[in-house]
Amino acid sequence: xxxxxxxxERLSEYRRTLLExxxxxxxxxxxxxxxxxxxxxxxxxxxxxxxxxxxSVLRKGYDVRELIDTIGKIIDSDSSMxxxxxxxxxxxxxxxxxxxxKRSKLNLVASxxxxxxxxxxxxxxxxxxxxxxxxxxxxxxxxxxxILTVPPDFARELTEEVVRYGIKGIMNFTTxxxxxxxxxxxxxxxMITSIEKVAYFVKENKx
Amino acid sequence: xxxxxxxxERLSEYRRTLLExxxxxxxxxxxxxxxxxxxxxxxxxxxxxxxxxxxSVLRKGYDVRELIDTIGKIIDSDSSMxxxxxxxxxxxxxxxxxxxxKRSKLNLVASxxxxxxxxxxxxxxxxxxxxxxxxxxxxxxxxxxxILTVPPDFARELTEEVVRYGIKGIMNFTTxxxxxxxxxxxxxxxMITSIEKVAYFVKENKx
DNA sequence: GGCCCAATGTTAATAAAATAACAATGCTCA
DNA sequence: TGAGCATTGTTATTTTATTAACATTGGGCC
Ligand SMILES: NC(=O)c1ccc[n+]([C@@H]2O[C@H](COP(=O)([O-])OP(=O)(O)OC[C@H]3O[C@@H](n4cnc5c(N)ncnc54)[C@H](O)[C@@H]3O)[C@@H](O)[C@H]2O)c1
Ligand SMILES: NC(=O)c1ccc[n+]([C@@H]2O[C@H](COP(=O)([O-])OP(=O)(O)OC[C@H]3O[C@@H](n4cnc5c(N)ncnc54)[C@H](O)[C@@H]3O)[C@@H](O)[C@H]2O)c1
Numbered sequence: 001x002x003x004x005x006x007x008x009e010r011l012s013e014y015r016r017t018l019l020e021x022x023x024x025x026x027x028x029x030x031x032x033x034x035x036x037x038x039x040x041x042x043x044x045x046x047x048x049x050x051x052x053x054x055x056s057v058l059r060k061g062y063d064v065r066e067l068i069d070t071i072g073k074i075i076d077s078d079s080s081m082x083x084x085x086x087x088x089x090x091x092x093x094x095x096x097x098x099x100x101x102k103r104s105k106l107n108l109v110a111s112x113x114x115x116x117x118x119x120x121x122x123x124x125x126x127x128x129x130x131x132x133x134x135x136x137x138x139x140x141x142x143x144x145x146x147i148l149t150v151p152p153d154f155a156r157e158l159t160e161e162v163v164r165y166g167i168k169g170i171m172n173f174t175t176x177x178x179x180x181x182x183x184x185x186x187x188x189x190x191m192i193t194s195i196e197k198v199a200y201f202v203k204e205n206k207x
Numbered sequence: 208x209x210x211x212x213x214x215x216e217r218l219s220e221y222r223r224t225l226l227e228x229x230x231x232x233x234x235x236x237x238x239x240x241x242x243x244x245x246x247x248x249x250x251x252x253x254x255x256x257x258x259x260x261x262x263s264v265l266r267k268g269y270d271v272r273e274l275i276d277t278i279g280k281i282i283d284s285d286s287s288m289x290x291x292x293x294x295x296x297x298x299x300x301x302x303x304x305x306x307x308x309k310r311s312k313l314n315l316v317a318s319x320x321x322x323x324x325x326x327x328x329x330x331x332x333x334x335x336x337x338x339x340x341x342x343x344x345x346x347x348x349x350x351x352x353x354i355l356t357v358p359p360d361f362a363r364e365l366t367e368e369v370v371r372y373g374i375k376g377i378m379n380f381t382t383x384x385x386x387x388x389x390x391x392x393x394x395x396x397x398m399i400t401s402i403e404k405v406a407y408f409v410k411e412n413k414x
Numbered sequence: 415g416g417c418c419c420a421a422t423g424t425t426a427a428t429a430a431a432a433t434a435a436c437a438a439t440g441c442t443c444a
Numbered sequence: 445t446g447a448g449c450a451t452t453g454t455t456a457t458t459t460t461a462t463t464a465a466c467a468t469t470g471g472g473c474c
Pocket of ligand 1: 086151152173175191300304305
């Protein structure tokens with residue numbers, strides 16, 4: 001099934017919201033309710049769910065637990081997938097601490113750094129390995145996804161290496177735009193872009 | 208001028224890339240070169256620049272310095288705009304350290320927290336004020352934008368408050384989707400969504 | 415039991431974004 | 445100096461994403 005990237009993003013958001021519903025002991029939710037929580041329209045929700053072939057049986061809204069499972073079947077892999085953070089500095093630690101244990105099928109299994117102070121310690125709940133061992137560890141731990149939080153100047157070179165060693169997906173939080181061969185999926189995010197966007201729309205509103 | 212959000216994002220990215228060019232002592236750049244660095248097409252670049260009414264005089268590509276200024280005139284406000292981080296924990300510290308001083312027209316002037324350990328200390332280059340003083344400080348320091356990095360459970364309530372106190376733009380890094388009145392611009396980002404997206408496309412590629 | 419109605423799934427229409435096409439410009443170099 | 449050519453700015457087309465429209469479903473309620 002070939003799902004649009006935007007739909008995949010929203011599926012992740014639906015699940016996050018649905019998990020909150022479970023916390024609140026809510027077992028059913030209407031499309032318009034789910035939509036409202038995410039600032040989108042009910043049609044958008046229904047359309048996305050149509051794309052993944054989900055339909056509710058009851059007319060009391062979607063079965064929260066069932067929908068969580070269905071989304072999982074689509075966006076999660078069957079077996080779990082292992083993830084590592086490269087560069088366990090400020091951002092790396094924040095991401096590791098936040099991400100660790102949040103998704104059952106995505107295991108944060110290691111971090112890598114070249115700072116001797118950090119190596120072989122457990123930081124934000126993950127063991128930090130020396131970057132020099134990364135080739136071996138990627139294979140040993142079957143790491144498929146790398147979250148890149150090293151200083152910008154090293155990003156390109158490290159990426160080339162880890163791709164050679166078998167990494168198939170990269171989440172790049174570095175300022176440096178990367179190039180990856182086809183077959184490797186790359187997602188990039190720069191906070192400053194988002195913040196500048198906010199500033200722009202604030203300015204446009206007021207001047 | 209009403210610019211599409213996507214264009215605004217890209218303008219920010221263009222500027223970031225152009226600033227790197229300056230570092231490399233590159234004074235001119237072709238549209239296709241700029242495009243390649245950001246994994247987009249040259250047409251996209253030219254189209255965006257058309258929208259902001261920029262044209263190069265020379266045919267040696269765009270004048271890097273000039274384009275940086277032009278983009279600034281569009282996306283920056285005339286005078287600078289003040290920003291604060293609310294919740295100076297792991298992520299707050301990372302963002303503060305990263306963002307501080309990066310853009311001339313966006314000043315990170317304060318952080319707020321309710322942890323006595325943090326209050327009145329300088330953390331990641333910014334002074335941390337008690338959250339209780341936020342109403343006064345927003346006015347005193349003329350803070351317009353808040354970067355929200357508090358625990359998810361407090362996000363909604365704090366947002367309501369700071370909006371009441373005059374905040375006009377919110378960058379929400381919390382897992383909690385927020386609601387803001389019209390006139391306030393909200394941007395939300397959840398890392399897990401991005402990482403799950405990577406995982407999805409990695410899975411789709413290989414299975 | 416059957417009418418009503420809220421909510422869904424789906425197709426059709428609209429809007430937004432990206433890409434392609436191409437004429438115009440003016441630099442380069444024979 | 446002028447033909448060739450790389451690069452630009454802009455309009456047209458295509459693709460993608462969102463929204464609207466609507467028939468259908470089946471539970472609630474009298
Ligand atoms: N802090 C943020 O909020 C933020 C936001 C967006 C982007 N970024 C980007 O993320 C990156 C990291 O930011 P940070 O604030 O965490 O910086 P940081 O300096 O705190 O962390 C960088 C880490 O990478 C390690 N490192 C350096 N070279 C390495 C190498 N060759 N191999 C392995 N590890 C290496 C360092 O030892 C350090 O632990 C930077 O590129 C920054 O631009 C940060
Ligand atoms: N760490 C990440 O990479 C990451 C990524 C995405 C989202 N988030 C979200 O960002 C938020 C912060 O994450 P974190 O890892 O920095 O957590 P954290 O616990 O390290 O930081 C939270 C900070 O907020 C402060 N705080 C708590 N209640 C407050 C209140 N009422 N008023 C003012 N300050 C208050 C705490 O004292 C603490 O300093 C969470 O909502 C988390 O879900 C974090």
